[in-house]
Amino acid sequence: MQPRLHHPWPEDEAAALALQRQLAGQVERHDRLDDIRLVAGLDVAYDEHSDRLVAAAVVLDAHTLVVVEQAVAVDVARFPYIPGLFSFRELPPLVQALGRLSLRPDLIVCDGQGIAHPRRFGLACHVGLLFDVPSIGCGKTRLLGQHDQAGPERGDSTPLRDGDDIIGSALRTQRGIKPVYVSTGHRIALPTACHWITRLCSKYRLPETTRMADQLVRREMAAGLGGRKED
DNA sequence: GCGACAG
């Protein structure tokens, strides 16, 4: 699977901000979905002693949640971690990993925010837009916004608000467990996104997609501790 | 100026 949209890579923070403001206008916040048969999960791991990043893309059967394909990529960080500019750090290796998939997923779940972002352009929006695939942001913590306490049952949620805007949901994916932050990435409405995340969190707090991707990047990081700088 | 701040 290759990107369908290309844009110049920003050289500095100011260019990255300008690019986000421009691309944010192209994000689609409503459902424009095909039958969802394949769901991909993405994750990135960091090596604290070098500047290496390992990215993974794992494709699951959307019905059985069985892994059907996976790919990894190693890269060197080209952008520092700056809250709000997260995608410019993680996107390069993620694009490589996604490019190594033979299957084209019908939905992508990202570890981070979608439009629950200062400029409404989190990592999930960026990935979804580049590949023109419906995408969801599912973060473990909040970047922006306020919310009430979500109900205690699996599937309960409460709106995440930034002023008058509803930018996402705090979603309880297991009974009595701390909620996750769900937001539209691209081509999927918030309620639909919450349904899918709930479905993907079949046994744990986090979606199986991100869990599988997380396990893969960790294995890969451990396996490549003394070698490859990138690939 | 102070606090917040995805991974």
Next chain:
DNA sequence: ATCTTGTCGC
């Protein structure tokens, strides 16, 4: 993100 396995508690 990362340091980190078993262990205390409901």
